[in-house]
Amino acid sequence: PAVTRREDYRPPDWQVPEIALDLDLDPASTRVNATLNVVRTSAHDRPLVLDGAGQTPLSVKVDGVAINDWRIEEDALVIPLSGSAHVIETEVEIAPDRNTQLMGLYASGGNLCTQCEAEGFRRITFFPDRPDVLTRYKVRMAADKARFPVLLANGDPVGAGDLGDGRHWAEWHDPYPKPCYLFAMVAGDLVANRATFITRSGRQVALGIWVRPADLPKTAHAIEALKTSMKWDEDVYGREYDLDVFNIVAVDDFNFGAMENKGLNIFNSRYILADAETATDYDFDAIAAVVAHEYFHNWSGNRVTCRDWFQLSLKEGFTVFRDQSFSADQGSAAVKRIEDVRGLRAAQFPEDSGPLAHAIRPDAYLEISNFYTATIYNKGAEVIRMMATMLGPKQFRAATDLYFDRFDGTAATCEDFVACMEEGGGIDLTQFRLWYSQAGTPRVSASLTHEPGSGRAVLKLAQRMPPTPGQPDKKPMVLPLKLKLFGAETAQPIGSEQLILLSDAEEQISFETVTERPVLSINRGFSAPVIVETDRSAADLAFLSAHDDDPFARYEAMQQLMLDTLVEGAKHGQADHAAVIAAVANTLQDPHLDSAFIAEAVLLPSDSFIGDQMALVDPEAIFRAREALRRDLGRALEAQWRAAYDGARAAKFEYSPSAKGQRRLKTVALGYIAASGAVDAASLAFGQFEAADNMTDRQGALTTLVSGNAPERIAALDIFYNRYSDNALVLDKWFSTQALSARDDTLAMVTELARHRDFTLANPNRARALVGAFSVNQRAFNQASGEGYRFVADQLIALDKLNPQTAAKLIPPLGRWRRFDEARAAMMRAELERIVATPGLSKDMFEQASRSLA
Ligand code: HT7
Ligand code: ZN
DSSP states (O other), rough: OOEEEEEGOOOEEEEEEEEEEEEEEOOOSSEEEEEEEEEEESSSSEEEEBBBBSOSSEEEETTEEEOOOOOEETTEEOOOOOOEEEEEEHHHHOOGGOOOOOOOEEEEETTTEEOTTTTTTGGTTBBOOOTOOOOEEEEEEEEEEETEEEEEEEEEEEEEEEEEEEEEEEEEEEEEEGGGOOOEEESSSSSSEEEEEEOOOEEEEEEEEEOOOOOOGHHHHHHHHHHHHHHHHHHHHHOOOOEEEEEEEESSSSSSSSEOOEEEEEEEHHHHHHOTOOHHHHHHHHHHHHHHHHEEEEEEEETTESSSSSGHHHHHHHHHHHHHHHHHSSSSSHHHHHHHHHIIIIIIIIHHHHSOOOOOOOSSOOOGGGOOSSIIIIIIIHHHHHHHHHHHHHHHHHHHHHHHHHHHEEEEOOOHHHHHHHHHHHHOGGGGHHHHHHOOOOOEEEEEEEETTTTTTEEEEEEEEOOOOOOSSSSOOOOEEEEEEEEEETEEEEEEEEEEEOOOEEEEEEEOOOOOOOOEESGGGGGGOOOOEEOOOOOHHHHHHOSSSSSHHHHHHHHHHHHHHHHHHHHHHHOOOOOHHHHHHHHHTTTTTTHHHHHHSSOOOHHHHHHTTSOOOHHHHHHHHHHHHHHHHHHTTTTHHHHHHHHHSSSOOOSHHHHHHHHHHHHEEEEHHTTTTTTTTHHHHHHHHHOOSSHHHHHHHHHHHHSSTTTHHHHHHHHHHHHTTTTOOOOOOOHHHHTTSSSTHHHHHHHHHHTTTTOOHHHHHHHIIIIIIITTTHHHHTTTSSSHHHHHHHHHHHHHHHHHHHHHHHHHGGGGGGGGGGHHHHHHHHHHHHHHHHOOHHHHHHHHHHHHOO
């Protein structure tokens, strides 16, 4: 397969200022007529090349005349043209109901919908499928009125009517030129939760969230989130919505979370539908975040789009940063930051240290869908965050205003964005730009010494960039590190917080008049996405976990203390748990902390994060060390856990930050009570499971039971299944909870579940719930027999035949082979080789599996 390289970018030979699309819709056979006004962009003699995906045109006309000197080259339709502007008409036939890849026009739950990013539009009609071709769309749809009473597309509705033969039509015009990846249409039997938003300039926007009639009561949270996001973008970024209509449609079969099509977002239903009975607090928060994310794309992505797909982080990194800031403003900013950093460490750090490492602006790809990664999204957001930190809020806003004003209506680059940050912020980002080109997570070592006599403290900092595939040597980066010192005796700050920009390989910072032994608090707020190695003792970490005035740094100190203890335990079979127990006890009884923060702070790092700290991952030893610490924490602090559990029994379900925090702490406490081996733990969990008036409590209790041996486990699983067997999103939880179980027989259970009548690889959510969840269960997936690897590889080979994009996204756990012992590494490699050798393998899978072997 052909490699696309960033350095090969050339502006388009032809622009398409306008298109009229006419879709005669039928699931088995849809006719698509496209009329394109094309304009030659310079004095060249190259033909018009329209991307396609295996179709043959039924007809091709140039300026109203049928032609036959067109040809198909590598799926593209090539049309020789003599003039500088022409009208091209093509007709194709496609079959949405056979589209299992869920790219282009496809059927989901009896409705028809589209997904065009990144390169799905070419599966609908012939078109220059690249983001720097900006076009005004007129879309006419015709369909059976009974099956598809609702017909939606981008922009505003301009007409509709009956066709007389049981069919009807509707036409929509989008006044804003857009790349074809933002095209969308939906035909279905749907109802809307409608609302109105008045923009700050007084325009009325009709909002609609379209779902199956039975799901209408579950749309209230999403519509509130949408209105809150619209207001927030006006207040914080000065960005107003620009059409009269904003529609969202929820579908069950979707490769991703959601899609920001202009004026017609299409969502995976898991990011729309929620009520207390079926959605957890995590789901509610994720819905608000994704609704906000897609809405924010209207400016960061749609009004200003990307020149080419190498610039993907321009819209995704920036928009993730915007949605993270939005969520932080809605509740506890500290807890949100902890959650975001935990997510970054779980998904992006391993990517950055593995075979698939790439810069946030990559240089080459085989299949662009493989680059919708945690690096582009989450590390991309961290890079924006660092610039926001260095500029400060006022200058950052000036710089984003400049960016939006200067590039509105165009396809821009990451470089354009950084140049606006420099100009608007008045700073030089020359060296900072390395964040865009160098892959890998920087490692910072920090060592603080103090001379009591002179009152002088010296902080020695050094940075190191590990090599990554294709980038053996790296240059030092600019690392904005927030730091502060605390007096070990008084627990008072020594001076105020400083932001230092570490830009050399090694630097020293001196502090004068330091009269007591200082303790270092560094990378406060996680101001740079780096790994910090310090020589701080367990006592100092415990001190910071109790006294640091930055909540993130406080959490971080506790995590480091836990990690050091767990790594010690995994390496030597035992460790001293006293310091962790004391620090956790202290956190639990601190009256100034809220439940949500306590719940985060007392949670042990995951098995995989512990593994990431070790030269070689020993999954069994890590599991044993973690279980031993959980047990000791459970036993030593049993009274406190019970008090926290009882104190957090909220009256009735309420979706508020404090009620959420209470529920979180309750389930964390329940986990520790179970870990202690308390005889009543299973009945306590089962009681919570049965009495719950919300999914957070019910799933929390189920998770506890599913990792244990009590008879209540089977009872709870059966009750859960029977209660929710008609709800696909809740059944996904039933599958994933079992796939994440800590039991010894998890693989056997998962293998059985893959044969369950409700399991299907055709639905991406279900495939991810079982196969995706199992492959991040470190101990179960990496069991010494290699059967976990085989199970996942078998599933991915089968999934690739239906949906290559979703299959390829699940490859990374197999690519971690270098991190394991020889026997496991050989078995993981063997599975990757088997995948690569599979006849008819997609290029998505080929790219991921072959790069993972390198
Ligand atoms: N911009 C959207 C990306 C997306 C996508 C990418 C590949 C295949 C399917 C997809 N569906 C949506 C989502 C977002 O970042 O907002
Ligand atoms: Zn996005």
